[in-house]
Amino acid sequence: xxxAFVLAAMAAAPAESGRVLKWGCDAQGGAPYVFQDPMDPxxxxxxxxxxxxxxxxxxxxxxxxxxxxxxxxxxxLARGDFDVALNGVELAEEKKxxxxxxQPYFAAPEVLTVRRGDAGAPRAVxxxxxxxxxxxxxxxxxxxxxxxxxxxxxxxGGQNEIYEDLRLGRTDAxxxxxxxxxxxxxxxxxxxxxxGDFGEVRYVMAVHxxxxxxxxxxxxxxxxxxxxxxxxxxxxxxxxxNAATARLIGADPAATAIPTExxxxxxxxxxxxxxxxxxxxxxxxxxPLFARAAGMxxxxxxxxxxxxxxxxxxxxxxRRYGPAPVRxxxxxxxxxxxxxxxxxxxxxxxxxxxxxxxxxDPFVAGCIALGLNYGAAEAENYRxxxxxxxxxxxxxxxxxxLTRWQALRHVVGPQAARISxxxxxxxxxxxxKDSSLVSLVTLTxxxxxxxxxxxxxxxxxxxxxxxxxWYLAIGLPFAFLSKRLEGRLGRHLRRSEA
Amino acid sequence: MRLVVKDITRxxxxxxxxxxxxxxxELEGGTLVAMLGPSGSGKTTxxxxxxxxxxxxxxxxxxxxxxxxxxxxxASPAExxxxxxxxxxxxxxxxxxxxxFPHLTAVENCALAPVRVKGVARADAxxxxxxxxxxxxxxxxxxxxxxxxxxxxxxxxAIARALAMEPKILLYDEPTSALDPSMKQEVxxxxxxxxxxxxxxxxxxxxxxxxxxxxxxxxxxxxxxVEEGKPDEVLVSPKHEATRKLLADWR
Numbered sequence: 126x127x128x129a130f131v132l133a134a135m136a137a138a139p140a141e142s143g144r145v146l147k148w149g150c151d152a153q154g155g156a157p158y159v160f161q162d163p164m165d166p167x168x169x170x171x172x173x174x175x176x177x178x179x180x181x182x183x184x185x186x187x188x189x190x191x192x193x194x195x196x197x198x199x200x201x202l203a204r205g206d207f208d209v210a211l212n213g214v215e216l217a218e219e220k221k222x223x224x225x226x227x228q229p230y231f232a233a234p235e236v237l238t239v240r241r242g243d244a245g246a247p248r249a250v251x252x253x254x255x256x257x258x259x260x261x262x263x264x265x266x267x268x269x270x271x272x273x274x275x276x277x278x279x280x281x282g283g284q285n286e287i288y289e290d291l292r293l294g295r296t297d298a299x300x301x302x303x304x305x306x307x308x309x310x311x312x313x314x315x316x317x318x319x320x321g322d323f324g325e326v327r328y329v330m331a332v333h334x335x336x337x338x339x340x341x342x343x344x345x346x347x348x349x350x351x352x353x354x355x356x357x358x359x360x361x362x363x364x365x366x367n368a369a370t371a372r373l374i375g376a377d378p379a380a381t382a383i384p385t386e387x388x389x390x391x392x393x394x395x396x397x398x399x400x401x402x403x404x405x406x407x408x409x410x411x412x413p414l415f416a417r418a419a420g421m422x423x424x425x426x427x428x429x430x431x432x433x434x435x436x437x438x439x440x441x442x443x444r445r446y447g448p449a450p451v452r453x454x455x456x457x458x459x460x461x462x463x464x465x466x467x468x469x470x471x472x473x474x475x476x477x478x479x480x481x482x483x484x485x486d487p488f489v490a491g492c493i494a495l496g497l498n499y500g501a502a503e504a505e506n507y508r509x510x511x512x513x514x515x516x517x518x519x520x521x522x523x524x525x526x527l528t529r530w531q532a533l534r535h536v537v538g539p540q541a542a543r544i545s546x547x548x549x550x551x552x553x554x555x556x557x558k559d560s561s562l563v564s565l566v567t568l569t570x571x572x573x574x575x576x577x578x579x580x581x582x583x584x585x586x587x588x589x590x591x592x593x594x595w596y597l598a599i600g601l602p603f604a605f606l607s608k609r610l611e612g613r614l615g616r617h618l619r620r621s622e623a
Numbered sequence: 624m625r626l627v628v629k630d631i632t633r634x635x636x637x638x639x640x641x642x643x644x645x646x647x648x649e650l651e652g653g654t655l656v657a658m659l660g661p662s663g664s665g666k667t668t669x670x671x672x673x674x675x676x677x678x679x680x681x682x683x684x685x686x687x688x689x690x691x692x693x694x695x696x697x698a699s700p701a702e703x704x705x706x707x708x709x710x711x712x713x714x715x716x717x718x719x720x721x722x723x724f725p726h727l728t729a730v731e732n733c734a735l736a737p738v739r740v741k742g743v744a745r746a747d748a749x750x751x752x753x754x755x756x757x758x759x760x761x762x763x764x765x766x767x768x769x770x771x772x773x774x775x776x777x778x779x780x781a782i783a784r785a786l787a788m789e790p791k792i793l794l795y796d797e798p799t800s801a802l803d804p805s806m807k808q809e810v811x812x813x814x815x816x817x818x819x820x821x822x823x824x825x826x827x828x829x830x831x832x833x834x835x836x837x838x839x840x841x842x843x844x845x846x847x848x849v850e851e852g853k854p855d856e857v858l859v860s861p862k863h864e865a866t867r868k869l870l871a872d873w874r
Contacts, residue, residue, distance in 0.1 A: 525715075
């Protein structure tokens with residue numbers, strides 16, 4: 126069963142033959158870029174999905190999206206996880222050092238949003254100094270705000286939260302690219318745009334350094350799409366056509382078509398349907414996505430836990446029975462992996478090791494990072510178990526002629542296991558939850574799926590309950606099994622004073 | 624089997640006085656020996672040194688014709704390890720707190736070492752265990768775990784576990800101290816049953832009745848052998864001051 130899960134989780138590549146253009150994006154970014162269709166969450170939609178498909182079609186290829194964390198897209202590209210990063214990648218000089226950038230495919234003004242009628246709100250760049258302003262991390266808007274001396278608040282979740290905080294008075298203003306302001310800020314009646322020039326952002330595609338052929342192809346495809354008017358049509362459908370982009374691709378700035386996709390999106394998220402309707406109609410559609418994600422979470426957790434147990438047993442026995450150098454090494458291992466954040470370890474394994482020529486598959490990297498980290502916790506856990514067994518048990522084994530290893534295997538180990546099992550179950554449940562960190566390395570598990578769906582459907586509460594139930598459904602059986610095993614192992618271990 | 628102890632010296636790290644201070648004696652096979660002495664006279668330390676659970680600095684222990692265990696100042700750790708392994712193959716120890724393996728049944732407790740150490744087939748080892756346990760009156764408790772046994776029963780399982788390795792000498796550390804006083808007769812009975820099989824037994828004890836039931840008595844004082852002989856002689860007309868004081872304390 127585990128193998129099936131792993132295979133299903135890793136079988137991301139399409140089966141058809143022919144050329145494939147893998148493009149990296151973060152579905153968590155949400156509308157209108159790349160997001161799960163609120164009406165049918167099994168599909169990715171967005172103006173960049175349409176753009177990727179159109180560009181790929183011109184190149185005679187099939188576009189396949191690869192999930193990656195937005196502010197890590199260029200690092201993932203450098204690792205070779207996909208051919209092109211296409212997801213609101215902003216044109217900036219420093220990016221040219223790490224990747225090749227296409228011509229810009231879209232331009233938009235930065236938009237400052239404040240509470241409607243808020244007399245004290247900042248309404249010009251100079252007025253931003255010292256004010257709390259929300260935006261996205263690593264964006265042009267955040268750099269503009271830093272230059273202006275604002276107190277920048279960045280958000281890793283969805284865009285609606287940024288505007289929600291503004292509405293609730295937690296921030297004084299929001300500075301974001303026009304498409305985001307259009308899809309989120311403008312929908313809030315209690316908020317208003319501030320007129321004026323706050324800067325202009327341009328989006329480009331990024332390809333791996335040295336891949337000039339692909340760069341030329343992408344630029345050619347973009348030029349073609351601009352020339353035959355399909356780029357203009359695309360932006361109009363999404364309600365994103367503006368003067369800046371018209372100047373960029375040399376087209377008529379007047380909008381002539383109805384923004385059908387924008388209207389469709391508004392209709393789907395404008396007002397959340399009542400809970401009962403969501404349970405009947407929307408949530409069943411999320412089941413396949415959640416099931417696949419749960420498979421990924423479970424597979425990751427099981428493989429990582431097996432690794433953690435192996436590491437833990439080795440380190441714990443080394444620390445308790447090994448010669449001095451081994452004991453020092455084992456203690457060092459525990460302190461290092463216990464004392465540094467899992468996120469840093471995962472980043473080092475996934476993004477750092479390629480510098481040494483070791484390029485790991487995302488699933489393998491995730492399991493190694495989780496396994497090494499939890500191995501430290503297991504080692505301490507097993508050491509506590511071993512130390513809880515009275516020294517007399519080892520002495521009795523030795524006097525009978527058992528070797529140290531035999532005593533550990535047949536006498537001390539089975540008794541230590543009973544002590545170590547409850548904390549081990551705890552660790553497994555914790556690992557199940559910590560496995561959400563692997564969304565950093567392009568794997569889509571339960572938490573990531575929830576965040577993406579929650580943003581796309583603008584429904585965090587109902588889906589939150591759903592994802593919680595999924596976690597419990599995975600974790601509770603193990604807790605139950607462990608309880609039973611604990612009872613069996615402990616049956617005769619009530620230590621009676623002799 | 625002959626056991627010769629020559630001039631054993633053991634000093635606990637940091638301690639002023641030596642626990643064993645030139646302890647010497649000889650033991651011919653097939654007897655039941657009681658080792659007496661006040662607290663701190665080094666009885667338990669001697670047992671632990673003999674079986675390799677504790678080091679001693681000087682002196683030597685000769686077990687049989689070919690095994691010599693020398694002190695840490697006279698022999699390398701490797702030599703000592705080799706000798707200790709050979710000694711453990713010939714000498715068993717019944718701990719004061721028995722140290723039965725709580726997760727195993729009585730039979731499994733007795734069969735573990737023969738299977739793992741000697742490579743005896745499991746079925747043979749278990750048959751032997753059943754035989755030993757039956758001989759010690761535990762035929763009804765073969766499948767019981769230690770937590771299901773009384774103190775006296777646990778002690779007999781511990782004895783059977785040691786006997787399963789077929790030792791030439793069996794050592795006991797205070798066999799009556801962990802048991803109810805009413806159990807003394809049962810312990811003596813067990814000692815005599817084992818004695819009948821020809822195994823040499825050395826019993827470290829505080830208990831006068833055990834000493835009376837033995838065939839030979841050693842009295843330790845301050846890490847030395849101060850007196851030895853038949854129980855009738857040593858216990859009735861003690862020659863050494865330490866023995867007299869010990870007997871006076873008991874009465």
